[in-house]
Amino acid sequence: MNETHRGRLTREGIRIHEAADFAGMHRAGALAAQILDEIAEHVFVGQTTAAIDKLIEDRVNASGAKSATIGYKGYQHASCISVNHVVCHGIPGDKVLKDGDILNVDVTVIVDGWFGDTSRMYVAGKLSRKSERLIQVTHDALMKGIEAVRPGNTFGDIGHAIQSYVEAHRMSVVRDFCGHGLGRVFHSPPNVLHYGRAGSGPTLEEGMFFTIEPMVNLGRPETKVLADDWTAVTRDKSLSAQFEHSIGVTASGAEIFTLSPAGKFHPTWE
Ligand code: MF3
Ligand code: CO
Ligand code: CO
Numbered sequence: 001m002n003e004t005h006r007g008r009l010t011r012e013g014i015r016i017h018e019a020a021d022f023a024g025m026h027r028a029g030a031l032a033a034q035i036l037d038e039i040a041e042h043v044f045v046g047q048t049t050a051a052i053d054k055l056i057e058d059r060v061n062a063s064g065a066k067s068a069t070i071g072y073k074g075y076q077h078a079s080c081i082s083v084n085h086v087v088c089h090g091i092p093g094d095k096v097l098k099d100g101d102i103l104n105v106d107v108t109v110i111v112d113g114w115f116g117d118t119s120r121m122y123v124a125g126k127l128s129r130k131s132e133r134l135i136q137v138t139h140d141a142l143m144k145g146i147e148a149v150r151p152g153n154t155f156g157d158i159g160h161a162i163q164s165y166v167e168a169h170r171m172s173v174v175r176d177f178c179g180h181g182l183g184r185v186f187h188s189p190p191n192v193l194h195y196g197r198a199g200s201g202p203t204l205e206e207g208m209f210f211t212i213e214p215m216v217n218l219g220r221p222e223t224k225v226l227a228d229d230w231t232a233v234t235r236d237k238s239l240s241a242q243f244e245h246s247i248g249v250t251a252s253g254a255e256i257f258t259l260s261p262a263g264k265f266h267p268t269w270e
Pocket of ligand 1: 069072073075079080089106107108117211213230244
């Protein structure tokens with residue numbers, strides 16, 4: 001059997017990985033998460049997003065891993081850094097962070113062929129009450145989604161758990177971007193929607209690997225992509241937040257591959 005494509009595919013084209021594959025994902029996920037831990041002290045007022053990206057690229061190279069994003073569809077950076085009303089795919093640049101800016105940093109690394117994809121929120125300076133609330137609801141929505149992961153549940157159950165939680169807090173779930181299968185590839189079936197109907201969509205099976213990465217807006221859910229063809233922003237300019245984990249379905253639930261080794265997944269956690 002081909003090393004790069006072990007296991008079988010469901011009829012929806014979702015790969016069912018073998019028990020031994022969890023270890024590879026664990027190594028990739030841990031490195032991505034550790035890099036996000038390490039940049040926390042480098043996010044401050046006056047810092048540029050390019051400088052943060054440079055630290056990430058250097059750290060990926062020093063570890064002997066590879067960046068999954070450099071060269072991906074022409075993208076040239078080791079991270080996406082999405083500030084304030086940028087929903088996702090913000091391009092690192094000479095933009096200087098100012099007091100109260102909130103930002104998502106998204107890193108994907110390849111370790112021994114396995115992809116580890118994770119993102120989390122940071123703040124420069126003082127976190128406002130409004131931003132803190134958005135970040136907390138987004139984080140908790142991701143965890144509600146992960147709690148819905150177990151064999152026999154469906155992808156719709158994940159989306160429903162996230163959407164109902166977010167909307168109960170009078171915020172909105174972005175529809176234009178979704179999570180994705182991953183493993184020895186970056187993006188594979190299925191599309192993991194962060195909204196939906198309980199019981200809809202493919203059934204979860206042990207051995208599926210995918211991301212859950214809800215984007216939540218304080219205002220309306222609509223987005224638009226800027227002229228650089230990457231940067232997605234909220235149409236109404238409202239603040240947006242996102243958290244992302246890479247996970248695997250186990251016999252009884254989910255294994256999170258991208259847990260923070262230092263316990264710093266959330267900006268108010270030390
Ligand atoms: N890491 C992103 C994701 O969660 C994808 C970034 S692709 C890039 O799927 F090219 F914009 F970096
Ligand atoms: Co992803
Ligand atoms: Co990502």
